[in-house]
Amino acid sequence: MLDVLSYVGVGVFAVSGAISAGRKRLDLIAVLLVAMVTALGGGTLRDLVLDVRPILWVEDNTYIWVALVAATATMVWQRRVSRIEPALVYADAAGLALFSVLATQRALLAGASDVVAVLMGIVTSIVGGILRDVLCGDPPLVMRGEVYATCALLGSIVFLGLRHIGAPVEAGLLIGAGAALVLRILAIELRLRIPLFHWHDDPRRRR
Amino acid sequence: MLDVLSYVGVGVFAVSGAISAGRKRLDLIAVLLVAMVTALGGGTLRDLVLDVRPILWVEDNTYIWVALVAATATMVWQRRVSRIEPALVYADAAGLALFSVLATQRALLAGASDVVAVLMGIVTSIVGGILRDVLCGDPPLVMRGEVYATCALLGSIVFLGLRHIGAPVEAGLLIGAGAALVLRILAIELRLRIPLFHWHDDPRRRR
Amino acid sequence: MLDVLSYVGVGVFAVSGAISAGRKRLDLIAVLLVAMVTALGGGTLRDLVLDVRPILWVEDNTYIWVALVAATATMVWQRRVSRIEPALVYADAAGLALFSVLATQRALLAGASDVVAVLMGIVTSIVGGILRDVLCGDPPLVMRGEVYATCALLGSIVFLGLRHIGAPVEAGLLIGAGAALVLRILAIELRLRIPLFHWHDDPRRRR
Numbered sequence: 171m172l173d174v175l176s177y178v179g180v181g182v183f184a185v186s187g188a189i190s191a192g193r194k195r196l197d198l199i200a201v202l203l204v205a206m207v208t209a210l211g212g213g214t215l216r217d218l219v220l221d222v223r224p225i226l227w228v229e230d231n232t233y234i235w236v237a238l239v240a241a242t243a244t245m246v247w248q249r250r251v252s253r254i255e256p257a258l259v260y261a262d263a264a265g266l267a268l269f270s271v272l273a274t275q276r277a278l279l280a281g282a283s284d285v286v287a288v289l290m291g292i293v294t295s296i297v298g299g300i301l302r303d304v305l306c307g308d309p310p311l312v313m314r315g316e317v318y319a320t321c322a323l324l325g326s327i328v329f330l331g332l333r334h335i336g337a338p339v340e341a342g343l344l345i346g347a348g349a350a351l352v353l354r355i356l357a358i359e360l361r362l363r364i365p366l367f368h369w370h371d372d373p374r375r376r377r
Numbered sequence: 378m379l380d381v382l383s384y385v386g387v388g389v390f391a392v393s394g395a396i397s398a399g400r401k402r403l404d405l406i407a408v409l410l411v412a413m414v415t416a417l418g419g420g421t422l423r424d425l426v427l428d429v430r431p432i433l434w435v436e437d438n439t440y441i442w443v444a445l446v447a448a449t450a451t452m453v454w455q456r457r458v459s460r461i462e463p464a465l466v467y468a469d470a471a472g473l474a475l476f477s478v479l480a481t482q483r484a485l486l487a488g489a490s491d492v493v494a495v496l497m498g499i500v501t502s503i504v505g506g507i508l509r510d511v512l513c514g515d516p517p518l519v520m521r522g523e524v525y526a527t528c529a530l531l532g533s534i535v536f537l538g539l540r541h542i543g544a545p546v547e548a549g550l551l552i553g554a555g556a557a558l559v560l561r562i563l564a565i566e567l568r569l570r571i572p573l574f575h576w577h578d579d580p581r582r583r584r
Numbered sequence: 585m586l587d588v589l590s591y592v593g594v595g596v597f598a599v600s601g602a603i604s605a606g607r608k609r610l611d612l613i614a615v616l617l618v619a620m621v622t623a624l625g626g627g628t629l630r631d632l633v634l635d636v637r638p639i640l641w642v643e644d645n646t647y648i649w650v651a652l653v654a655a656t657a658t659m660v661w662q663r664r665v666s667r668i669e670p671a672l673v674y675a676d677a678a679g680l681a682l683f684s685v686l687a688t689q690r691a692l693l694a695g696a697s698d699v700v701a702v703l704m705g706i707v708t709s710i711v712g713g714i715l716r717d718v719l720c721g722d723p724p725l726v727m728r729g730e731v732y733a734t735c736a737l738l739g740s741i742v743f744l745g746l747r748h749i750g751a752p753v754e755a756g757l758l759i760g761a762g763a764a765l766v767l768r769i770l771a772i773e774l775r776l777r778i779p780l781f782h783w784h785d786d787p788r789r790r791r
Contacts (some may be wrong), residue, residue: 219642285648286648296617320612320613323613366607367602367606369602369662370662
């Protein structure tokens with residue numbers, strides 16, 4: 171079941187990559203590449219940093235195929251995907267929520283400490299999107315004051331807390347992902363913004 | 378012989394990195410860095426993802442020296458390099474073709490599946506150029522609708538197909554690289570463009 | 585003692601990341617992320633390339649906490665940090681100097697050749713700043729003709745030379761870092777610029 175949800179997350183991120191690339195009028199191959207980087211980039215960095223080998227999608231090629239199929243479907247059925255695009259925001263929220271807890275668990279299994287596990291939960295959820303935006307020349311979404319990385323942080327911490335008080339893994343994953351999902355949906359619906367930090371340069375500053 | 382061709386590929390990519398950096402009026406050290414990232418970035422990512430250790434250029438420092446010498450020569454003999462720059466497009470095509478089949482073979486030797494091997498063939502050929510363009514603030518070349526990544530895809534698939542029908546490695550490498558090279562040269566000569574995918578935003582879209 | 589200096593370097597880079605992010609009016613979480621990437625990105629790439637496992641900050645979480653605390657402090661005490669910002673340029677110079685020799689030593693301990701060790705000294709010192717600038721959409725500092733990467737190069741080479749003539753590690757680290765620091769401070773004070781390399785495009789050029 172978790173595998174299926176994980177594939178769904180990868181597929182959703184691939185669709186978001188294909189849409190971003192399409193907005194820049196990229197060619198078909200570039201669209202596929204951006205979609206794959208968006209979908210698989212976070213997990214790649216996570217497994218590299220944790221030294222979990224082989225990397226998830228090298229071991230289980232289903233992830234590659236899911237990303238390819240999702241990106242191709244986005245191009246072929248553009249009109250239909252476009253019609254359900256508002257729904258994609260929620261699917262992306264589900265992917266974010268799921269990635270945050272699954273990556274945290276994977277990090278714990280690899281022997282990482284709590285703080286590293288939480289970091290991996292965040293990194294896995296957002297790095298794909300950052301790479302997508304850098305490749306497409308967009309300002310990174312996580313850098314635009316939306317409540318996004320914070321949801322991954324919440325999901326990861328809730329999961330970790332539940333594990334520490336002895337909750338079973340499945341319960342921790344579901345409740346953690348649920349918390350992240352609810353926060354993300356609230357953020358979308360209520361247009362929550364994270365307070366911005368603005369550095370005021372001193373005019374006498376040297377550099 | 379393959380080693381020599383591989384060095385040539387690295388040298389050519391280093392020259393292209395030095396030229397890109399020079400167009401941005403970067404300083405000498407930055408030019409060397411951009412050249413090395415362009416030449417060695419793809420192989421680095423390939424070996425990291427496949428867990429092939431040590432990384433090619435860590436094991437065989439000749440790659441580093443080739444990149445350094447090529448970048449230095451580009452700066453010292455700018456006028457001469459400039460005069461043969463049209464030829465460099467074909468040298469770059471040769472590097473692309475060679476990297477795609479060599480990386481595919483290296484991935485197969487590391488035990489990767491076919492789809493991962495093809496991905497590595499593409500990634501190794503284009504990541505250096507993507508990093509070069511990101512560092513120099515240019516829109517990534519592979520994102521501009523030119524037939525480029527597709528050539529690596531072709532070379533990698535031809536090599537893989539020949540291996541599957543029992544062709545010897547050398548024949549596979551030569552024919553695969555040849556196919557990639559021919560497609561790339563045709564693309565340059567005939568100004569082939571890959572069809573663009575354009576995502577039309579629905580005006581009622583939420584995000 | 586070296587550990588403490590290393591933490592100082594991480595903290596200083598985290599502050600510079602937080603300031604860069606703050607200049608772009610990023611949200612609080614994004615500021616923390618940029619600060620951590622700036623502080624830990626170079627070491628991450630170094631350990632990945634050298635296959636030193638676990639990665640430094642995965643093994644010693646103090647590095648994570650130092651970066652988090654430094655970034656948080658930058659936001660909380662913005663006014664005070666702002667007042668000492670001119671001093672931060674020198675602290676950053678100290679971090680650069682220290683990272684270059686420590687990374688070179690770490691590479692040698694991992695069995696790397698001299699040229700790879702020097703490369704790692706440079707990469708570790710500058711990659712964090714490059715990632716910071718890419719994430720914030722700034723042109724990379726090392727690409728602006730300032731004498732920066734050259735200082736890391738000097739520190740790394742001096743350390744290596746001293747090791748080769750039999751000097752003890754501590755002496756090599758101190759003198760190497762000192763050389764890098766002096767060059768960086770001279771560069772700041774005298775506004776030294778590295779000669780730029782300017783590639784003149786031939787108007788008849790094809791691409």
